[in-house]
Amino acid sequence: MIKISLERAARNPAASLSLPELPFEADGMEIARRTISNWPGYAPSPIRDLSDLAAELDLGKIWFKDESVRFGLGSFKPLGGAFAVSRALSRHLAGETGSEAPDLLSSDMKARVASLTVTAATDGNHGRSVAWGARMFGCRCVIFVCSSVSQQRKDAIASYGAEIRQVDGSFDDAVRMADQTARKEGWFVIPDTSDGETVIAPRDVTQGYMLMVDEALEQLKGEPPVTHIFLQAGVGGMASASAARFWQAYGDKRPVTTIVEPEKCACWYESLVAGKPVAVTGDIDSAMAGLSCGEVSLIAWPVLETGADFMVTLNDDAVPVMMRYLAGRGGDDRPVIAGETGISGLAGLVAAAQDEALRKEMGLGPDSHVFVVNSEGDTDPDAYKTIVGKSASEVLGQ
Template structure:
């Protein structure tokens, strides 16, 4: 089973990180603290599990593998629940303050004090599923209208989930990056407010809030792990998840922070390509990867600002490793926990299995029998039909 993850299926580049303080300047400790205070006070907040895959680790001749399982997050199925909904609240707060000159607290927003104002505001975003679900949920909680742009390949089940939170879901002809462009154009034309998880020139506030929201997840990991892991593998779409996690780890553990390894699909490896070019670089998406949440051709410049100083390795993997990795969690080795993991959740797991079984890569990435590996299981079965199809294949 583990032979499927042979080293020659993956591509690895070493990167010499730049020096700098982006880890504390782009998302400030106060941004993380504010987001955490707000999100942990929401109804239904509970920390997600941090599993140990001890039997798998033993087979791979490493000390331990920690897997943060974001499937149960707020009943939305992914870590994204922490970002879009929080950024939505922050946009509404700023907007009501600017427009009506009112001092607004997030708890006033939550309890509906400004319902007659929030329901005049429309929030909008492009998504390949999970960010849109979070934004739609947040908009519903805070009483704003929501429009979500999705591309051709986003599954109908994912579109349905967003509609169930009251969003108007619009399917465009094109890929994720086209949907971002169309959402932007229509927002400008109609006076809607974009709540995006990716940044661009002069648009940094909501993506910073989104990344600050993800810090709730990293905080939970830090509270549960008494020591820094040696390595963290972070899957990349636009890079927001990876940038947020490594910034929060660096803020907590400084020089003792884990070695940061970024993992992406071959079909959308814009961060891997950015590392090779040593500058944020877009890639053309020709075929959609099965890792729907990672299907992004344009890196987020804000995320790249952090990753260029924190990441030392970039790995690109083929889609063929995803089903075996999901099955390995569904039918684990020995008494390792059974985990329901979606396609984008297992990128890091697939990569570490390939790396750990290859002597050259072990050396290059400094993996040995004392290694403590942290993985972010970023989603559960966010498309249940697809999950069951893959697991039973």
């Protein structure tokens, strides 16, 4: 049996079933659905039924939303970064042309945005999404990367025509540099996190992410309601979007929600225990690279402050165990290509379900129907092959 251990676990003292006032536009979900579904290559990402793992853990169902195939970019991020680029450009063009819904894919609009620049900071996938969106719509793109970003991830971003600028320091340092440069140069900054001052673009990013759960709700029609969700959290964009959409759909019967983080950079754990945003400093690099963040997003905070019920942290040893498990064939819906960050929510579930005291406190059992997100595939192919022992194509063709 697969075995993963927790580092820490805690109940959120502020958890509530009452839906707070969400920091999103009232029609944001509809705008995201209408916009993204019209992009070339759009299709809902599949949901995998991990029946063997559910049986091993004595759970009813494990639904694994597989974002490794989204738009060929290997992660859920296009739903956020590229969508936020489209919103920034649309607002700019609406001011110029008077059209509230300009067709960004038209040659006329591409000519109008060719002189504009969008920028973002990234630890990998968000920057790739912003660069992909910029290429699709025809504007210039500059991406700031922190020192821990691998060369393959930088090359993947650059392949969409983006200029890469290296920043010494952490992801949070890169976020600040992107914001400062955008203000100085008059660029559109597209962060996936908010310091409380830059709000509109990160709000757009989060609203785009909500489409992922919106798809899942449609795909799971006819199934028993989801009882638990395990969500990996870096700055908290995907986790807050997912929790919010389930909350909208289920009301006060929302699923029990658990936030999963690397022990090295557990800013949500520390913040929710403290009851206020707390920055984690020091060595915050993790094998779960997309979660190597020391500060929570203030767009995500109002949702997860009360919408998260539990927080768990893992050490990096969980990464190879879960990646290899998903790469193997089973009687359930495997193999699945999951990267170092992509597996973390599922690893948190496995660890929690194997801890008898925590399992009981969370209410995990044979009647539980758990939703988890595979947030990325092999976005660093060399790292994936080193960990799993095979490339993604070899795994799928085995």
